Amino acid sequence: MQRKRRRKASPLTKSEQMARVRGMDTGPEMALRRALWHAGLRYRIRPSIPGRPDLAFMGCKIAVFVDGCFWHGCEVHYKVPSTNVTFWSEKIVRNKQRDRDVDAELGKLGWTVLRCWEHEVEDDLGSVVDRIRSAVVRSPDKGARASADASGKARTN
Ligand SMILES: [Zn+2]
Secondary structure, eight states: OOOOOOSOOOOOOHHHHHHHHTTOSOHHHHHHHHHHHHTTOOOEESOSSTTOOSEEETTTTEEEEEEOTTTTTOTTTOOOOSSSHHHHHHHHHHHHHHHHHHHHHHHHTTOEEEEEEHHHHHHOHHHHHHHHHHHHHHSOOOSSSOSSOTTOOOOOO
C-alpha cells in the first residue's frame, strides 16, 4: 500500500542532501525542533541518556523520539524490501525490541518517553507539538535546574 505522500514538494537543497547522507539532523527531527521552539518549549538535543532521544526536557524528564517509519517498522509505511527479506525482517524486529528496552530503561530512571512517528511529524506536526507541550506543561519539575520552561512561554534571552 503506497499511502506515503509528502506534503512538502520542495526538493532538498544541496546542503540538505549532503547532511542527509552524513546522517546529520534534517527532515522530521528538525521540523519538530523548530515547531517546539516556536511553541516556546526549550529542550536539549540528543542528551546522553539511554537511547539518545532526539530531544529531551531535562527538568521534567520527558524524552522524545521521532521514530523513522522504515527503521522502526511503522505499521502504515513499513514495507519489507524485496531482497534480503529475512535480514530486514530480523533487523526491524531487533530495532523495535531495542526501542522497548530503551523505554523500559528510561522508565526505571524516572523518564517519561514520548514517541512519535516520522509520518506524524510530516502529516500533522501541530498535534505532535500539542501532545509534547501538554505533557511538558503537566509534568512537575523533577530536576535540579529545569532547562525547559514549563510555562510554555518563550524566554527572551
Ligand atoms: Zn509511518
